[in-house]
Amino acid sequence: xxxxxxxxxxxxxxxxxxxxxxxxxxxxxxxxxxxxxxxxxxxxxxxxxxxxxxxxxxxxxxxxxxxxxxxxxxxxxxxxxxxxxxxxxxxxxxxxxxxxxxxxxxxxxxxxxxxxxxxxxxxxxxxxxxxxxxxxxxxxxxxxxxxxxxxxxxxxxxxxxxxxxxxxxxxxxxxxxxxxxxxxxxxxxxxxxxxxxxxxxxxxxxxxxxxxxxxxxxxxxxxxxxxxxxxxxxxxxxxxxxxxxxxxxxxxxxxxxxxxxxxxxxxxxxxxxxxxxxxxxxxxxxxxxxxxxxxxxxxxxxxxxxxxxxxxxxxxxxxxxxxxxxxxxxxxxxxxxxxxxxxxxxxxxxxxxxxxxxxxxxxxxxxxxxxxxxxxxxxxxxxxxxxxxxxxxxxxxxxxxxxxxxxxxxxxxxxxxxxxxxxxxxxxxxxxxxxxxxxxxxxxxxxxxxxxxxxxxxxxxxxxxxxxxxxxxxxxxx
Amino acid sequence: xxxxxxxxxxxxxxxxxxxxxxxxxxxxxxxxxxxxxxxxxxxxxxxxxxxxxxxxxxxxxxxxxxxxxxxxxxxxxxxxxxxxxxxxxxxxxxxxxxxxxxxxxxxxxxxxxxxxxxxxxxxxxxxxxxxxxxxxxxxxxxxxxxxxxxxxxxxxxxxxxxxxxxxxxxxxxxxxxxxxxxxxxxxxxxxxxxxxxxxxxxxxxxxxxxxxxxxxxxxxxxxxxxxxxxxxxxxxxxxxxxxxxxxxxxxxxxxxxxxxxxxxxxxxxxxxxxxxxxxxxxxxxxxxxxxxxxxxxxxxxxxxxxxxxxxxxxxxxxxxxxxxxxxxxxxxxxxxxxxxxxxxxxxxxxxxxxxxxxxxxxxxxxxxxxxxxxxxxxxxxxxxxxxxxxxxxxxxxxxxxxxxxxxxxxxxxxxxxxxxxxxxxxxxxxxxxxxxxxxxxxxxxxxxxxxxxxxxxxxxxxxxxxxxxxxxxxxxxxxxxxxxxxxxxxxxxxxxxxxxxxxxxxxxxxxxxxxxxxx
Numbered sequence: 001x002x003x004x005x006x007x008x009x010x011x012x013x014x015x016x017x018x019x020x021x022x023x024x025x026x027x028x029x030x031x032x033x034x035x036x037x038x039x040x041x042x043x044x045x046x047x048x049x050x051x052x053x054x055x056x057x058x059x060x061x062x063x064x065x066x067x068x069x070x071x072x073x074x075x076x077x078x079x080x081x082x083x084x085x086x087x088x089x090x091x092x093x094x095x096x097x098x099x100x101x102x103x104x105x106x107x108x109x110x111x112x113x114x115x116x117x118x119x120x121x122x123x124x125x126x127x128x129x130x131x132x133x134x135x136x137x138x139x140x141x142x143x144x145x146x147x148x149x150x151x152x153x154x155x156x157x158x159x160x161x162x163x164x165x166x167x168x169x170x171x172x173x174x175x176x177x178x179x180x181x182x183x184x185x186x187x188x189x190x191x192x193x194x195x196x197x198x199x200x201x202x203x204x205x206x207x208x209x210x211x212x213x214x215x216x217x218x219x220x221x222x223x224x225x226x227x228x229x230x231x232x233x234x235x236x237x238x239x240x241x242x243x244x245x246x247x248x249x250x251x252x253x254x255x256x257x258x259x260x261x262x263x264x265x266x267x268x269x270x271x272x273x274x275x276x277x278x279x280x281x282x283x284x285x286x287x288x289x290x291x292x293x294x295x296x297x298x299x300x301x302x303x304x305x306x307x308x309x310x311x312x313x314x315x316x317x318x319x320x321x322x323x324x325x326x327x328x329x330x331x332x333x334x335x336x337x338x339x340x341x342x343x344x345x346x347x348x349x350x351x352x353x354x355x356x357x358x359x360x361x362x363x364x365x366x367x368x369x370x371x372x373x374x375x376x377x378x379x380x381x382x383x384x385x386x387x388x389x390x391x392x393x394x395x396x397x398x399x400x401x402x403x404x405x406x407x408x409x410x411x412x413x414x415x416x417x418x419x420x421x422x423x424x425x426x427x428x429x430x431x432x433x434x435x436x437x438x439x440x441x442x443x444x445x446x447x448x449x450x451x452x453x454x455x456x457x458x459x460x461x462x463x464x465x466x467x468x469x470x471x472x473x474x475x476x477x478x
Numbered sequence: 479x480x481x482x483x484x485x486x487x488x489x490x491x492x493x494x495x496x497x498x499x500x501x502x503x504x505x506x507x508x509x510x511x512x513x514x515x516x517x518x519x520x521x522x523x524x525x526x527x528x529x530x531x532x533x534x535x536x537x538x539x540x541x542x543x544x545x546x547x548x549x550x551x552x553x554x555x556x557x558x559x560x561x562x563x564x565x566x567x568x569x570x571x572x573x574x575x576x577x578x579x580x581x582x583x584x585x586x587x588x589x590x591x592x593x594x595x596x597x598x599x600x601x602x603x604x605x606x607x608x609x610x611x612x613x614x615x616x617x618x619x620x621x622x623x624x625x626x627x628x629x630x631x632x633x634x635x636x637x638x639x640x641x642x643x644x645x646x647x648x649x650x651x652x653x654x655x656x657x658x659x660x661x662x663x664x665x666x667x668x669x670x671x672x673x674x675x676x677x678x679x680x681x682x683x684x685x686x687x688x689x690x691x692x693x694x695x696x697x698x699x700x701x702x703x704x705x706x707x708x709x710x711x712x713x714x715x716x717x718x719x720x721x722x723x724x725x726x727x728x729x730x731x732x733x734x735x736x737x738x739x740x741x742x743x744x745x746x747x748x749x750x751x752x753x754x755x756x757x758x759x760x761x762x763x764x765x766x767x768x769x770x771x772x773x774x775x776x777x778x779x780x781x782x783x784x785x786x787x788x789x790x791x792x793x794x795x796x797x798x799x800x801x802x803x804x805x806x807x808x809x810x811x812x813x814x815x816x817x818x819x820x821x822x823x824x825x826x827x828x829x830x831x832x833x834x835x836x837x838x839x840x841x842x843x844x845x846x847x848x849x850x851x852x853x854x855x856x857x858x859x860x861x862x863x864x865x866x867x868x869x870x871x872x873x874x875x876x877x878x879x880x881x882x883x884x885x886x887x888x889x890x891x892x893x894x895x896x897x898x899x900x901x902x903x904x905x906x907x908x909x910x911x912x913x914x915x916x917x918x919x920x921x922x923x924x925x926x927x928x929x930x931x932x933x934x935x936x937x938x939x940x941x942x943x944x945x946x947x948x949x950x951x952x953x954x955x956x957x958x959x960x961x962x963x964x965x966x967x968x969x970x971x972x973x974x975x976x977x978x979x980x981x982x983x984x985x986x987x988x989x990x991x992x993x994x995x996x997x
Contacts, residue, residue, distance in 0.1 A: 361588075362585075376621060381617060381618070381620065381621060381647075382613065382614040382617045382618050383614050383615075383618040387614070387617075391610075391654070391658075394654070394655065394658055395658050395662075398655065398658040398659055398662055399662055403655065403659055406655050406658065407652065407655045410651040410652070410654060410655055411648065411651060411652070413651060414644060414647050414648045414651060417643070417644065417647055418640070418644060421624070421640065421643060421644075424624075425628060425636060425639070425640075428625060428628060428629055429628045429629060429635070429636055429639075460546070460547050461546065461547070463547045463548040463549065464547070464548035467548050467549070
């Protein structure tokens with residue numbers, strides 16, 4: 001028992017931290033929200049430092065319910081970094097509108113606990129509990145600006161559709177339990193391998209994957225994404241587009257490989273369909289968007305499609321490429337959203353139209369250059385670093401004899417390039433629109449510069465390190 | 479490390495890159511001088527490189543290799559073919575900067591930075607010895623060129639920039655899949671090793687087609703050439719020069735470096751695809767060029783026709799053809815660049831590219847008329863200019879491969895003479911009856927210097943092509959030895975039977991004297 005608890009150390013730290021901050025919020029009110037944010041960042045740092053695999057003692061706890069391996073460690077570190085960045089980015093944004101409340105860091109911490117459980121789950125029920133903890137915090141976060149109609153609408157929409165997805169997932173879990181006799185990934189794996197995949201088990205697999213696909217917002221379960229991303233406060237959107245995506249994607253990889261390994265042939269078809277549908281729809285539907293947050297929502301759908309191509313390979317290389325993809329994707333996405341956070345007109349009201357970016361290269365050359373880099377990187381144009389993870393997933397597909405999938409996937413990336421180019425065209429080729437108000441927040445600026453440096457060609461120097469970590473993490477699943 | 483003791487190729491990449499970064503933060507005039515200085519430093523390094531290149535030495539020289547990136551490495555090195563193309567790039571770059579000296583009026587630091595970045599990427603493409611490094615350089619060139627066309631281009635620049643970007647991107651991504659397959663098959667990313675790898679013939683066809691998709695768009699070949707006239711017409715003058723002068727050569731370089739030596743069987747199998755498209759390109763685009771009213775468009779179409787001579791020569795599978803294609807690439811790079819500069823000169827004065835708005839320029843701009851005539855003649859392929867040497871050799875090679883191809887291609891020379899002379903006639907001759915045209919001053923010192931430099935090299939290439947052929951001869955020999963096993967053979971061997979031992983002529987590296995121009 002003691003050792004099992006040790007494996008959950010990061011979750012314990014974050015839970016205690018969130019409870020502490022909750023008390024702080026209850027007694028000190030919103031005066032301490034800035035302090036609470038930095039404390040929360042501190043908790044993330046501690047949680048990352050005590051992640052079992054990091055201090056060299058991973059293992060399986062609670063009789064297989066909870067797994068603390070290198071895969072979980074990689075995902076958790078990534079999640080904590082993304083969550084901490086989203087926390088920091090939010091301070092000045094909320095402070096500006098006078099709606100900064102101390103609950104924000106609490107909710108982020110609680111959702112991070114949920115995400116940690118998701119990526120460490122060794123059992124369908126651990127998975128479900130983690131997913132629900134994440135979802136419930138997310139619903140509240142989406143409607144965090146209570147007085148804003150759009151924000152409230154986003155929260156409600158997210159809740160209704162999220163509840164539906166949870167139902168689907170739970171139904172799939174019950175089917176799998178019924179037909180295999182266990183909810184443990186290992187036992188399901190054995191049962192599937194023993195006598196082939198029965199129709200009931202197949203239905204279970206389909207429903208479980210559909211439920212998780214909702215969380216990664218892969219087509220055809222993406223419908224909530226643009227609306228929620230548009231309505232939620234921008235820092236929350238930045239958060240939704242980064243950390244939960246990583247968690248859900250890693251969860252999907254673990255369920256698919258550890259839980260359903262023998263049924264690879266069956267689930268691969270689902271993943272391939274979803275991947276190509278996401279890359280195509282994420283590209284086509286984004287073309288006519290006028291709102292930058294909606295556009296980035298479609299961009300995230302598009303990118304998830306590419307990551308799924310790596311999952312479809314179902315090899316160690318493939319899973320490593322997914323992890324690498326998510327690492328770079330998180331930086332590109334947070335970077336883009338940080339730029340969006342800076343879009344405020346002279347009166348300080350946030351603006352979200354793409355047209356308002358016109359001629360940004362002349363009014364704010366630095367910001368325009370950074371956003372242009374993020375866009376080219378999301379489009380996967382070398383020499384920017386966004387090219388490399390795309391390269392890796394296609395490489396994994398080719399190595400797994402799915403060359404046709406790589407060819408089709410890479411061709412669809414050209415569709416996506418079109419709308420990223422549109423943003424660059426607006427910023428660089430068009431006549432300037434009224435300038436944005438100058439932004440004063442230093443930390444935000446530093447984060448943008450760091451993100452831009454990472455996705456610049458300098459990022460290539462990090463390949464050996466991230467590669468080794470991702471390979472090591474992926475190795476834990478095989 | 480290489481024989482020089484310092485990584486000269488990395489240095490050549492670094493100089494413009496650093497200058498590009500600095501350019502963004504300085505004033506307009508400083509940016510101009512900085513850009514000129516950096517490109518001149520690269521030119522000096524290039525001349526030094528040429529001087530230090532050991533003709534007849536090892537195939538790959540100035541090799542650098544640093545396994546920096548885990549899965550692929552910073553591997554650079556050049557052979558003679560790459561050397562000549564690098565020389566072309568570093569020679570044209572200072573001229574491009576000079577050409578934009580006063581015609582670019584806004585956002586000058588960004589403009590200069592984009593051009594310097596472009597130079598780094600072009601040299602990188604030619605020097606890369608790692609297939610993924612090659613791809614990164616190859617593809618990255620899209621970004622600065624997209625910005626150059628889109629920001630500083632003409633009225634339709636946005637449409638043109640999109641078309642340029644998306645066309646070339648779609649071509650290139652298919653090539654990436656093929657590269658992934660090849661690296662997976664051969665277990666290495668090193669181009670010199672891949673050049674020695676025999677890929678199974680049944681896979682070669684698909685791989686060849688994937689590479690073809692990229693290079694054919696870049697070259698460009700009919701029917702995927704339609705981005706070129708748009709891009710050329712809308713790009714600023716220097717953008718057109720670099721596009722026609724160097725970027726089109728990336729396609730030809732790709733054929734030489736990848737398609738032919740890596741997939742000889744497929745190249746032979748798809749001989750007629752290449753030849754067919756090239757023949758259509760020569761005749762069709764020449765006819766299209768004949769009816770253009772816009773000078774830049776006319777030259778753009780003529781580029782498509784000239785690049786078809788390159789493909790015809792390359793896929794002729796013999797020494798004359800390949801060497802001819804290489805010379806066409808070099809001379810077209812200079813001549814079309816110079817022609818775009820000539821258009822730029824009068825565009826700067828009258829701000830129109832419409833041919834009918836000019837006329838009689840030989841009266842008030844004599845120096846301009848002389849130089850324009852020289853480049854017109856070089857484009858037509860008059861003996862004494864580089865154009866003649868290249869087209870002659872490549873037609874000779876084509877004739878040995880297939881006489882029908884040579885027959886159709888030769889009509890392109892006649893058509894080329896027609897549309898170029900017709901252009902020259904309308905612009906330079908006739909009555910000087912338009913007052914605004916008559917008021918145009920002749921070349922200033924800067925313009926005169928730019929055009930004279932190019933003219934000197936064009937004549938040098940025409941009179942003594944050996945200087946340019948010599949560094950490439952061994953590499954062409956290596957390439958021939960590699961593709962000989964798949965040579966489809968020609969229908970016109972009778973023509974060459976006069977020489978005592980054609981096979982020996984092939985291998986000892988001597989082209990028949992007649993083909994070499996002025997010995």
